[in-house]
Amino acid sequence: MTIVINMRDGVDERGIRIAARLILDGKLVAFPTETVYGLGADALNARAVKRIFEAKGRPADNPLIIHIADFDDLGKLAREIPEEAKLLAEKFWPGPLTMVLPKEEGVPDVTTGGLDTVAVRMPAHPIALALIRASTPIAAPSANISGKPSPTLAEHVIDDFYGRIEAIIDGGETRVGVESTVIDLTSERPTLLRPGGLPLEEIEKVIGEVEIHPAVKGKLVDVAKAPGMKYRHYSPNAQVIVVEGKRENVRRKIAELVREYRSRGLRVGVMATERHEADEFFHLGGTEEEVARNLFKALRELDRRGVDVIIAEGIEEKGLGFAVMNRLRKAAGYRIVWA
Missing domain, CATH: 3.40.50.11030 (Threonylcarbamoyl-AMP synthase, C-terminal domain)
Known part of the structure; x- marks a missing residue:
């Protein structure tokens, strides 16, 4: 059975406690962010993260983004934090920016799709931040069946996952509507892996010119360092x-x-x-x-x-x-x- 927790009027502390307990118990909770709804699990619990892949029908080599609520949590997930990451975090976090960094050993391989890098962001949504602070860093791809359009309403999540996950937090419509921008800071030069809710022009004002990965323009890749690079995405039935x-x-x-x-x-x-x-x-x-x-x-x-x-x-x-x-x-x- 799936419980739907109504937070359309804002953060509900009792609802957050219920959802946080589920996350800490290894369950799946869908929740709103400013971009799209995410399907969340404890990022450091390999068994829980595996359930995300199973529920979505997501390929195991398609890495997840870990959501944090405080900058200090980044040091628990990434073994190196370059100066560009600090500048970008100071300017754009919380916000629709994901940074790919070298992975800390404690992050399960299943969360990163078997890669030695980790994708991290801090969402700009009060419900998401409250849930993370009440639980743990949360791994969360978009809360849709793999390959389908991402959800911007709780109703979309209900259509895809009701009866298949433990809880859905209904926070109303998301504000941005497309997923986060993903920047790889492990390459020689900062590289855009996925355009998203933070325009590239704004990022380049802070760290200078950013290379654009060929996958952004549709080139096929063998290894996906971020979601949206390798597999069929966003497709309706029509x-x-x-x-x-x-x-x-x-x-x-x-x-x-x-x-x-x-x-x-x-x-x-x-x-x-x-x-x-x-x-x-x-x-x-x-x-x-x-x-x-x-x-x-x-x-x-x-x-x-x-x-x-x-x-x-x-x-x-x-x-x-x-x-x-x-x-x-x-x-x-x-x-x-x-x-």
Whole structure:
């Protein structure tokens, strides 16, 4: 049985105590962060962490991110903390930034996907911080079945995991909507492994130029040092097609594709920043922040409405747009139409 703990009105101390006890007992608890909902277990309990992989159907070589609530906890997880990590933590933690660092021996191999590095972040959400402080550092990937769109509402987690995990904390809708940005600080130069809720431009203001890993642009890799690099991700049941190009050309191309797919007898959904005629439509919003916040919700909602094809409008790859386009292209399996 899964208990759902309502914290839509804010942190509930009794609910936190219940959830923390479950974490310390080796159980699984889904909880909100500022980015997406996480599926959490005691990061230092190998048996508990293994249950995350089993529940999600996640490949064992896909490392997890450990969530902490205090900077001092970083020294228990990483054997070296370079100056860049201290600068980034001071500027952006708590926040949607994950740093990959050399692993401390006490961190189980299952948590890091067998790697000698560890991915760590400090979430900017009062419920997440309260839960960690009441328990232990928590390993938590997104709380969805592996390969599916990440959850930004407790209802999404309930759809995927009710009856399969011990508890779900309902903290309402997440604020950012895409996962954290991941920076590798174990390479010769700081390297972006995954764009996310903290724009790359902001990071480069603090530590200078950051290299972009080829996996960010879709190149296949043998070893994933961070989530989202190697396997199929963010995909709904419907086929997703991303339309990219100049705004007016994109608008015309979307209308053309809607007519084409409907002529084949398929139900078509469109997710875009302005209205389109289709069987189903989801308005993503007008700013990059709104688009990021609504991205995964749109994919899940159009799936729920039973469309066969989802046509998604591409946006400019700046700021949060970089993360949005990374997720959209992966959701589409790189089925991109240029307009």
